[in-house]
Amino acid sequence: MMAHRCAFQxxxxxxxxxxxxxxxxxxxxxxxxxxxxxxxxxxxxxxxFPLLSRDVSCxxxxxxxxxxxxxxxxxxxxxxxxxxxxxxxSVRQPYTERDSSAKTAELKxxxxxxxxxxxxxxxxxxxxxxVLPGRRVWSISVDVTVLNDEGNVTDVAVWATVxxxxxxxxxELTIRGDSVIxxxxxxxxxxxxxxxHTPLSFSFAITMAPGDRNKLARGRRDSQEALEVxxxxxxxxxxxxxxxxxxxxxxxxxxxxxxxxxxxCIHLNEVNHCMETASLLAPHILSLIRDAMAAHDKRRQEVLxxxxxxxxxxxxxxxxxxxxxxxxxxxxxx
Amino acid sequence: xxxxxxxxxxxxxxxxxxxxxxxxxxxxxxGKVLGCDGCCTVMSGLATVCASVYGPREVxxxxxxxxxxxxxxCEVAIAAFAGEKRRAPQRRSKLSEEMSAAVLEVxxxxxxxxxxxxxxxxxxxxxxRQDGSDKAACINAACLxxxxxxxxxxxIVYAQTVGLIHAVDVVDLTTEEMRSQCPTICIxxxxxxxxxxxxxxxxxxxxxxxxxxxxxxxQKSSEGxxxxxxxGPLEEHAAAILxxxxxxxxxx
Numbered sequence: 191m192m193a194h195r196c197a198f199q200x201x202x203x204x205x206x207x208x209x210x211x212x213x214x215x216x217x218x219x220x221x222x223x224x225x226x227x228x229x230x231x232x233x234x235x236x237x238x239f240p241l242l243s244r245d246v247s248c249x250x251x252x253x254x255x256x257x258x259x260x261x262x263x264x265x266x267x268x269x270x271x272x273x274x275x276x277x278x279x280s281v282r283q284p285y286t287e288r289d290s291s292a293k294t295a296e297l298k299x300x301x302x303x304x305x306x307x308x309x310x311x312x313x314x315x316x317x318x319x320x321v322l323p324g325r326r327v328w329s330i331s332v333d334v335t336v337l338n339d340e341g342n343v344t345d346v347a348v349w350a351t352v353x354x355x356x357x358x359x360x361x362e363l364t365i366r367g368d369s370v371i372x373x374x375x376x377x378x379x380x381x382x383x384x385x386x387h388t389p390l391s392f393s394f395a396i397t398m399a400p401g402d403r404n405k406l407a408r409g410r411r412d413s414q415e416a417l418e419v420x421x422x423x424x425x426x427x428x429x430x431x432x433x434x435x436x437x438x439x440x441x442x443x444x445x446x447x448x449x450x451x452x453x454x455c456i457h458l459n460e461v462n463h464c465m466e467t468a469s470l471l472a473p474h475i476l477s478l479i480r481d482a483m484a485a486h487d488k489r490r491q492e493v494l495x496x497x498x499x500x501x502x503x504x505x506x507x508x509x510x511x512x513x514x515x516x517x518x519x520x521x522x523x524x
Numbered sequence: 525x526x527x528x529x530x531x532x533x534x535x536x537x538x539x540x541x542x543x544x545x546x547x548x549x550x551x552x553x554x555g556k557v558l559g560c561d562g563c564c565t566v567m568s569g570l571a572t573v574c575a576s577v578y579g580p581r582e583v584x585x586x587x588x589x590x591x592x593x594x595x596x597x598c599e600v601a602i603a604a605f606a607g608e609k610r611r612a613p614q615r616r617s618k619l620s621e622e623m624s625a626a627v628l629e630v631x632x633x634x635x636x637x638x639x640x641x642x643x644x645x646x647x648x649x650x651x652x653r654q655d656g657s658d659k660a661a662c663i664n665a666a667c668l669x670x671x672x673x674x675x676x677x678x679x680i681v682y683a684q685t686v687g688l689i690h691a692v693d694v695v696d697l698t699t700e701e702m703r704s705q706c707p708t709i710c711i712x713x714x715x716x717x718x719x720x721x722x723x724x725x726x727x728x729x730x731x732x733x734x735x736x737x738x739x740x741x742x743q744k745s746s747e748g749x750x751x752x753x754x755x756g757p758l759e760e761h762a763a764a765i766l767x768x769x770x771x772x773x774x775x776x
Binding site: 298299302306307310311312387400433440443444445446447448449450451453454455456457458461462465466469 | 618621622625629633709714717719720721722723724725726727728729730731732735736739740743
């Protein structure tokens with residue numbers, strides 16, 4: 191695991207930041223990145239579900255760590271939309287002494303981006319969350335916590351949110367007339383949410399403005415080409431970049447969101463390059479999420495099996511019979 | 525998308541009689557608000573947005589000032605009578621905060637921040653009437669108000685919304701067209717160089733070829749609108765300012 195650079199961040203000053211920016215820019219001109227990654231290479235991504243329950247996910251991308259927790263309850267719907275469920279997002283980050291007041295604005299912007307991408311993009315079928323129209327609907331709240339920030343928090347937050355939405359199971363319901371029966375997990379198996387598509391976002395840093403690039407190309411005759419667009423920028427690279435683009439794509443290759451925020455101007459070929467790179471990287475992240483879900487399911491099964499064996503031993507079942515009956519075992523395991 | 529409604533009739537005209545690539549008529553008014561450094565009222569079709577700029581001035585909150593560049597703050601208010609239904613008169617809502625963030629990003633991109641260290645520029649945008657493409661109208665009004673305030677800027681910015689209705693590229697959407705839930709892209713480009721994208725936002729699920737085509741259509745339309753509707757009033761306004769300065773010079 192990468193060591194956190196708390197000491198450096200604490201004593202950061204404008205002069206040190208300027209030196210870091212200059213170093214990053216000279217590395218880009220030489221065709222390299224400060225941490226020796228390729229232009230279209232992500233940092234080491236690790237998706238994990240730390241608890242045995244299915245409602246917490248943790249995603250690491252290099253030194254950036256984001257967790258997403260999900261909860262749902264039955265509430266009364268909004269009067270203007272009586273047949274649609276409710277999805278809420280909140281983003282939090284523990285404050286340190288180096289954070290400025292702009293951090294609150296960044297978290298608000300990240301919350302708005304998550305709402306636009308997942309709620310506005312129709313990822314979760316909100317009509318499927320309706321139980322009794324006008325009286326009872328499911329309300330889903332996703333709580334994203336940024337544990338460590340070394341750049342590119344937007345992408346990691348989206349990946350964590352998508353992972354927890356895919357993996358979560360809500361309780362089963364039985365509706366008879368106007369009465370709703372909520373079954374615990376030991377009575378009936380919980381059911382997954384209805385997910386239409388899985389958008390995954392990727393941030394890109396545009397290294398320099400087009401005018402500066404043209405001047406540089408005229409000045410230098412080296413065969414080495416400077417980097418133009420880099421994916422997954424770190425904190426230093428985000429500071430040194432002239433502008434940034436966030437592209438969200440889903441598994442089918444469709445573009446769900448394109449956002450170009452402040453900074454210098456960009457051209458259409460750079461946007462196309464970002465969309466192509468995001469389409470190449472999205473299946474990799476999605477396979478990581480699917481593998482983490484399968485590994486978590488396997489771990490849950492093993493833990494349940496060990497609990498069952500321990501209960502057998504505690505109640506003295508093994509002393510009565512040498513081997514349990516296969517029918518009982520099959521029935522219990524299903 | 526609603527299949528029953530006919531947004532483009534067989535003759536190729538939209539609901540309000542425009543061609544798909546035709547923008548609404550846009551008029552500008554400068555200097556209608558007193559007591560501010562720059563103001564502009566933009567009327568694009570039925571949409572009316574009034575923006576005023578205060579500054580560059582001293583920073584009100586000293587903790588937020590920066591020693592090497594100017595800070596920009598933005599406040600967007602939507603009038604209670606702006607839409608079809610009367611809305612609650614609260615100043616802050618999710619929609620106005622989103623518009624404020626968009627205007628702030630465009631202003632920070634286009635203003636030369638290093639020219640005004642330890643200063644603050646405050647932008648107030650009031651949406652008087654909504655008719656679709658509200659975010660683009662706010663961006664246009666704010667940037668033109670900055671021009672009226674004589675803030676150092678890289679270029680004029682023109683923002684508009686493009687959409688895809690029944691496989692036809694449509695420019696400058698109205699409220700009815702926005703309500704159809706068609707794929708839309710809101711994009712701001714430089715006035716003199718439409719190929720430079722200042723700000724861009726899309727929240728729809730389309731292929732990348734559609735995104736490229738919509739961006740290209742927006743850039744072409746921006747070139748036409750800038751030449752037809754923006755260049756003339758800006759030049760007249762600049763000539764009036766120069767004439768006023770000449771009169772003051774003669775007085776000295």
